Amino acid sequence: MSDAKISIRNLYKIFGKSPDSVLALVREGLSKEDLLAHHDHVLGINDVSLDIQPHGLQVIMGLSGSGKSTLIRHINRLIDPTAGEILIDGEDVLRMSERQLRDLRRFRTSMVFQKFGLLPHRRILQNVAYGLQVQGRSETDSTRAARHWIARVGLDGYENHYPAQLSGGMQQRVGLARALATDADILLMDEAFSALDPLIRTEMQGILLELQQELHKTIVFITHDLDEALRLGDNIAILRDGAVVQQGSAQQIVLRPADAYIHDFVKDINRGRVIRLGSLVEGDAPEGPVLPHDTLLEDALLHLSDAPGQRVAVSDRTGRIVGGVDLKSAIRAIHA
Numbered sequence: 369m370s371d372a373k374i375s376i377r378n379l380y381k382i383f384g385k386s387p388d389s390v391l392a393l394v395r396e397g398l399s400k401e402d403l404l405a406h407h408d409h410v411l412g413i414n415d416v417s418l419d420i421q422p423h424g425l426q427v428i429m430g431l432s433g434s435g436k437s438t439l440i441r442h443i444n445r446l447i448d449p450t451a452g453e454i455l456i457d458g459e460d461v462l463r464m465s466e467r468q469l470r471d472l473r474r475f476r477t478s479m480v481f482q483k484f485g486l487l488p489h490r491r492i493l494q495n496v497a498y499g500l501q502v503q504g505r506s507e508t509d510s511t512r513a514a515r516h517w518i519a520r521v522g523l524d525g526y527e528n529h530y531p532a533q534l535s536g537g538m539q540q541r542v543g544l545a546r547a548l549a550t551d552a553d554i555l556l557m558d559e560a561f562s563a564l565d566p567l568i569r570t571e572m573q574g575i576l577l578e579l580q581q582e583l584h585k586t587i588v589f590i591t592h593d594l595d596e597a598l599r600l601g602d603n604i605a606i607l608r609d610g611a612v613v614q615q616g617s618a619q620q621i622v623l624r625p626a627d628a629y630i631h632d633f634v635k636d637i638n639r640g641r642v643i644r645l646g647s648l649v650e651g652d653a654p655e656g657p658v659l660p661h662d663t664l665l666e667d668a669l670l671h672l673s674d675a676p677g678q679r680v681a682v683s684d685r686t687g688r689i690v691g692g693v694d695l696k697s698a699i700r701a702i703h704a
């Protein structure tokens with residue numbers, strides 16, 4: 369058994385009148401386009417396997433219609449697959465009883481939606497406390513926890529406001545507080561920041577990363593935005609037509625795009641903010657400044673240009689020096 373928190377194995381989802389009757393054709397490689405044109409079924413998910421590590425932030429990225437929402441909804445079984453397996457902590461979600469499923473949705477996973485999903489006629493405090501009351505916690509206890517999480521996302525003082533009195537960014541902070549308040553160790557975030565203005569969106573990404581450093585949840589984060597994916601994801605899976613076309617760290621995807629489609633996606637990004645010094649180590653370490661292997665190239669440039677011979681030593685995560693990098697190769701990697 370793997371020690372993945374969430375394991376998705378050979379998952380298929382076909383929408384239409386009789387998915388089972390066309391499954392064999394899909395397994396044999398029938399395309400999404402042909403399935404629709406000749407068999408009147410829609411291929412939602414096509415043989416996806418994904419191991420999501422505990423405490424990791426897994427991004428699922430793809431264009432509209434690539435299957436992101438369908439995939440995330442399988443995790444807490446809001447959607448039943450046509451074929452395949454979903455394991456959470458090694459437990460098969462498809463074999464869960466109604467009661468186990470309810471517990472999965474109430475206690476073990478929580479969701480954050482693009483459109484916030486707040487209850488408009490309830491105050492912020494009640495909105496955040498709601499999931500706790502559904503869990504059966506007392507009112508005093510729920511209110512105490514809700515106040516804590518409202519403060520934690522920076523909304524102290526807004527407890528008695530209604531959602532419509534808050535900006536979009538603030539409403540999504542409420543969405544986040546509500547999801548965190550239930551103490552579920554899996555957070556499912558479906559385009560959670562996509563409706564926000566760019567500046568607020570970047571701010572929310574920062575808040576999420578900061579909270580994650582402290583809380584170590586397992587987060588599945590859906591986005592169609594590459595910059596967001598690269599900033600947030602420990603691991604990124606890119607979907608096209610329901611299939612995973614590449615998965616790996618931001619750096620792996622940027623340095624080695626699996627095909628022309630992904631190459632196209634990554635060609636305009638700022639590589640200096642994704643590639644880390646460790647991937648460029650070559651030859652002996654020089655005397656002088658030492659930079660950690662995970663330094664982003666963008667941050668390393670200044671040190672490199674000031675260093676003797678424009679070359680720095682690089683250390684691994686234990687502090688051991690593993691070699692050197694020079695300014696020229698850093699610039700070449702950024703502008704490749």
Ligand SMILES: Nc1ncnc2c1ncn2[C@@H]1O[C@H](COP(=O)(O)OP(=O)(O)OP(=O)(O)O)[C@@H](O)[C@H]1O
Pocket residue numbers: 383384410411412430431432433434435436437438439592
């Ligand atoms: N209930 C449904 N019935 C039929 N087809 C569906 C259904 N739900 C999703 N699909 C189809 O499955 C495919 C994947 O859709 P999905 O909504 O998961 O994509 P997505 O990547 O989340 O897109 P978006 O970013 O636009 O939400 C699409 O072709 C969609 O039309």
